[in-house]
Each structure stands twice: as structure tokens, then as C-alpha cells.
Amino acid sequence: MSMRQTELDQIRARAFAPDWRMRAVWLGFAVYVIYATGQLNFTWERFVVGLDRGATFLGRMFPPEFTRWELLAEGLLESLQIAIISSAIGILLSLPIGLMAARNLMPVAVTVPARAFIALARSFHPIIIAIIFVKAIGFGPLAGIFALIFASIGFVAKLFAEAIEEISLKQVEAVRATGASFMGVVIMGVLPQVFSRFIGFATYQLDSNLRQSTMVGIVGGGGIGGTLFSAFRRFDYDFVCAILISIIAMIMVGELIASWLRKTFQ
Amino acid sequence: MSVTTTTPPSGPTWQRFTPAERLARYAVYLVAVMALVWSVRNVSIIPEFLYDAHTQMADLLTRMWPPDLSYYPTTVHGALIETLHIATLGTILSIVMAVPIGLMAARNIVPFRAVNEFAKLILVASRSVNSLVWALLFVAIFGPGALAGTIAIAFRSIGFVGKLFAEAVEEASPGPIEALTAAGASWPALLLKGYWPQVQPAFWSIALFRWDINVRESAVLGLVGAGGIGLVLDTAMNFFQWTRVATILLAIFAVVVLAEILVTQIRKRLI
Numbered sequence: 401m402s403m404r405q406t407e408l409d410q411i412r413a414r415a416f417a418p419d420w421r422m423r424a425v426w427l428g429f430a431v432y433v434i435y436a437t438g439q440l441n442f443t444w445e446r447f448v449v450g451l452d453r454g455a456t457f458l459g460r461m462f463p464p465e466f467t468r469w470e471l472l473a474e475g476l477l478e479s480l481q482i483a484i485i486s487s488a489i490g491i492l493l494s495l496p497i498g499l500m501a502a503r504n505l506m507p508v509a510v511t512v513p514a515r516a517f518i519a520l521a522r523s524f525h526p527i528i529i530a531i532i533f534v535k536a537i538g539f540g541p542l543a544g545i546f547a548l549i550f551a552s553i554g555f556v557a558k559l560f561a562e563a564i565e566e567i568s569l570k571q572v573e574a575v576r577a578t579g580a581s582f583m584g585v586v587i588m589g590v591l592p593q594v595f596s597r598f599i600g601f602a603t604y605q606l607d608s609n610l611r612q613s614t615m616v617g618i619v620g621g622g623g624i625g626g627t628l629f630s631a632f633r634r635f636d637y638d639f640v641c642a643i644l645i646s647i648i649a650m651i652m653v654g655e656l657i658a659s660w661l662r663k664t665f666q
Numbered sequence: 667m668s669v670t671t672t673t674p675p676s677g678p679t680w681q682r683f684t685p686a687e688r689l690a691r692y693a694v695y696l697v698a699v700m701a702l703v704w705s706v707r708n709v710s711i712i713p714e715f716l717y718d719a720h721t722q723m724a725d726l727l728t729r730m731w732p733p734d735l736s737y738y739p740t741t742v743h744g745a746l747i748e749t750l751h752i753a754t755l756g757t758i759l760s761i762v763m764a765v766p767i768g769l770m771a772a773r774n775i776v777p778f779r780a781v782n783e784f785a786k787l788i789l790v791a792s793r794s795v796n797s798l799v800w801a802l803l804f805v806a807i808f809g810p811g812a813l814a815g816t817i818a819i820a821f822r823s824i825g826f827v828g829k830l831f832a833e834a835v836e837e838a839s840p841g842p843i844e845a846l847t848a849a850g851a852s853w854p855a856l857l858l859k860g861y862w863p864q865v866q867p868a869f870w871s872i873a874l875f876r877w878d879i880n881v882r883e884s885a886v887l888g889l890v891g892a893g894g895i896g897l898v899l900d901t902a903m904n905f906f907q908w909t910r911v912a913t914i915l916l917a918i919f920a921v922v923v924l925a926e927i928l929v930t931q932i933r934k935r936l937i
């Protein structure tokens with residue numbers, strides 16, 4: 401009887417053995433959290449005071465104030481224009497740059513600089529690129545457009561290059577065997593294989609540019625972000641709430657259009 | 667001897683798309699071109715700014731060279747470490763909040779449609795607000811500093827982590843769960859020994875991926891006063907200390923690249 405019980409215990413211990421390595425990882429996380437919160441001077445007191453202030457803050461946000469809708473519409477339209485122009489130029493530029501970065505079609509002398517450029521464009525957050533353009537060429541939507549073109553190249557060109565590297569070379573060889581020029585090979589042998597994926601990246605980037613175009617204004621890059629930031633600075637919280645609601649609405653419509661586009665082209 | 671004329675073989679003509687599909691595509695192209703023309707005609711760009719953009723940009727870059735590397739140990743290093751703390755703590759906090767919400771959103775864990783939809787609403791709300799906006803809100807609440815930045819990163823990440831975690835849980839195979847239920851396992855045991863081993867690889871992969879994104883995002887938060895290296899960048903730019911700006915940008919670039927390499931290495935070992 402007891403013999404049977406110990407046997408069962410042994411089986412149970414084997415089936416659900418404690419994972420000491422994993423427990424050490426969790427302990428490490430706990431120690432880190434305590435250490436880092438100490439480093440950043442987080443105190444419970446500050447948190448509680450903040451919650452109190454948060455309640456008054458939320459109270460002042462409602463009801464949202466839509467009476468200055470002309471200012472709101474102007475900012476949203478500018479954001480939309482920034483998103484459309486930067487997506488168009490950025491996606492078009494990504495075609496040659498992505499092709500140049502594809503290691504199966506291009507010599508190393510071409511791929512290395514193209515890849516370095518893509519890595520540079522991808523590493524910085526669009527807002528940081530935007531602030532540099534604002535300082536260089538001045539306030540306004542032009543800086544935002546340049547920043548988002550850069551960001552688009554970083555994303556679309558990278559994925560486009562990866563898609564080209566995965567194509568089947570048989571078709572490329574077949575087109576080449578007919579004596580086609582380099583452009584002929586690209587248009588007839590490469591593009592048909594990657595076009596639908598390219599549309600996918602492009603719609604994703606359009607969606608992402610729409611989100612970022614509402615933000616570049618915070619650093620002076622044009623669009624609704626500037627209106628939002630100045631409303632924050634003036635403690636105009638009911639207008640802030642109205643702006644946030646409109647931004648979220650625009651982004652959700654953009655997301656719907658993007659998913660519909662993807663279905664059309666799938 | 668008659669001349670044979672070759673007629674093309676008759677048969678069905680193959681077409682890749684139906685007329686409706688083709689029409690839809692042309693409509694999309696047309697709308698895209700119209701939207702672009704409308705944007706270019708209406709956007710308020712000062713042409714002089716556009717024409718001398720390249721000289722202005724070149725001018726700025728020459729003023730940035732050479733980077734003032736002596737600035738790194740005094741100020742940049744501390745801010746960089748703070749940025750990494752914000753990103754890491756924010757990711758951990760977001761996971762703590764996102765796991766319960768993700769479980770609520772998973773249909774095989776909570777069989778009530780209303781609860782699922784409510785949890786999904788929270789996730790969508792978190793994702794549709796940009797991290798800069800979250801940072802502005804929390805700076806208004808907690809005052810400027812790293813606390814606002816950390817909470818902003820956490821709230822921004824809930825949507826991403828929660829959505830992917832819920833999808834991973836929904837994909838878990840029901841076999842082990844049924845076996846445990848048949849053995850009379852309690853509800854926590856079911857989660858811990860049935861679901862957790864199955865979603866663990868996805869969980870670590872999601873957490874690492876989000877941490878990588880958060881390192882990039884937390885570098886920006888300082889521009890609205892939420893701590894980290896963005897604050898130092900903003901100060902250097904306001905004083906036109908371009909050589910220092912170059913140092914800061916180099917530091918951000920290095921950290922982002924290192925974070926990406928670290929994530930790929932850990933992921934290779936884990937999965």
C-alpha cells in the first residue's frame with residue numbers, strides 16, 4: 401500500500417519537476433526590477449500623488465471640446481497629406497534601393513552601401529529623424545515628409561530586399577536566356593514573383609506613416625501633432641481629448657482601408 | 667502548293683483576374699493617383715525650403731562633424747542607461763498587465779464573448795495611441811521624468827503583447843488540457859502545467875521583440891519630458907551644440923544595433 405504511494409510520488413515528481421533554471425531567471429528579473437526602480441527614483445509617494453492628479457486631469461478632459469473643429473480638420477488634413485506624399489515617394493524609392501540591396505542579383509560593391517543606408521534609416525525612430533530635418537530645413541510639413549520618406553525606405557526596402565532574395569532563380573535564368581536586358585530581367589523575371597508581397601509591405605507602411613504623421617508635429621514637422629502639443633502646453637485638456645479622439649478615428653479608418661487594399665491585391 | 671497560314675490555336679483565353687478584380691485594381695490605382703495629386707497641390711510647403719534643402723542638410727552635417735566624444739562619459743552614458751532601464755522596466759510592467767488581459771481575450775480560456783470583446787477593446791485602445799501621446803499624458807499626471815516614460819512604454823506595449831499572447835494561447839493544443847482536466851487538475855494547475863509550457867516559446871519571443879521596439883521608442887520619449895536620452899538630445903539641440911548631437915545620435919545608433927543583435931542571439935538559443 402505505502403509502497404504504491406511512494407512510487408506514485410516518484411512519478412509525480414518526475415512529471416512536474418521544478419525547473420530551477422527558469423526559477424533563477426524569474427528571480428533575476430525580480431532583483432532587476434528592484435534595482436532599476438531604485439535607480440530611476442520611483443517612489444510610492446510620487447505614484448499616489450500622481451494618481452490624484454490623474455483624476456483631476458481626466459475630469460478636465462471631459463467633455464471633449466469640438467467647437468474649434470476647423471483647426472482640428474486643418475491639422476488632420478495636413479497629416480493625411482504628409483502620409484500620402486511620404487508613402488508615395490518612400491515606396492517608389494524603396495523599389496530601386498531594395499533591388500540594390502538584394503544579394504542574389506547584385507554585386508557586393510552595390511549591396512553593402514545599400515544595406516548600410518537601409519540600416520541607418522531603420523535604426524532611428526521617425527521622430528528623431530523628423531527633429532533633425534526640422535532643425536536643418538525649418539518647421540513645417542516638408543520636414544515631416546522627408547522624415548517619413550526616410551522611415552519608409554528603412555522598412556519597405558529592407559523587406560523588399562529580403563523578398564527578392566527568396567525568389568526562385570529559375571524564372572530569372574529563363575528570361576536571361578532569351579537575351580533580355582537587365583531591366584527586362586527585373587520586370588519580367590523578378591517583379592511578378594514579389595509584387596503581391598510588395599503591395600503588402602506598401603499598405604503596411606501607408607498605415608504606419610499615417611500614424612507617424614500625426615506625431616511628427618510634436619517636434620515641428622507639421623500636421624495635427626503640433627496642434628496637440630500646443631493644446632497640451634496651454635493645459636487645454638478638453639481640446640486635447642477632442643484631438644486624440646479624432647486621431648484615433650482617423651487611424652482606425654486608415655487601418656480599415658489598408659486591410660481592404662490587401663484583400664483587393666492579395 | 668498553297669501558302670499555309672498559321673492561325674492561332676483556338677481555345678479558352680486565359681486571364682489571371684476576373685474583370686471585377688481588374689476593375690478593383692484600376693480603381694485603387696486611380697484613387698491613389700488622385701489622392702497624391704490632391705496632397706501635392708494642397709500641402710503647404712514653402713518652395714524655397716525645398717530648393718535649398720540639400721544645402722541646409724549638408725550644412726547641418728558639417729556642423730555635426732567631428733562628434734564631441736568627450737561629452738559621452740559625462741552626460742550621455744547616464745542618460746543611455748536610463749533609457750535602457752525605461753525600456754526594460756516598461757516591457758516587464760506591460761507584460762504583467764498584458765498577460766491577464768490577453769487571457770481574458772483568449773476564447774478557449776474565457777468562454778464569454780462579452781469578456782473577450784471587452785479585453786480586445788482594451789488592447790486596441792492601447793495600440794491606437796502613440797507612445798509619445800501616452801508619454802504626454804503621463805508627464806501631465808506624474809510630472810516630467812523616467813516614471814512617466816516607463817508607464818507610457820508599458821501602456822503602449824499592452825496592446826501588442828496582449829494581442830500576440832492571446833493568439834498564442836488560442837493556438838495551444840487542447841490535448842494536454844483535456845488530459846489534465848480528466849486527471850482532476852485545478853484551474854491554476856491547468857494554466858500553469860497545461861497552457862504555460864505550450865505558450866512559453868511564443869511568450870519569450872513576443873517579450874524580446876517588444877523589448878527591441880521599446881529600446882527604439884524610449885529614446886524619443888525625452889523630447890516630451892519623459893526621461894532618457896531624448897532629454898539630453900533636446901537640450902543639446904536647443905543650445906545648437908551640434909557636435910554633441912552627433913555623439914548622442916551615434917550612441918542611440920549603437921544601442922539599437924546592439925539590442926537587435928542581442929535579441930537575435932537569445933532567440934536563436936531559446937527557440
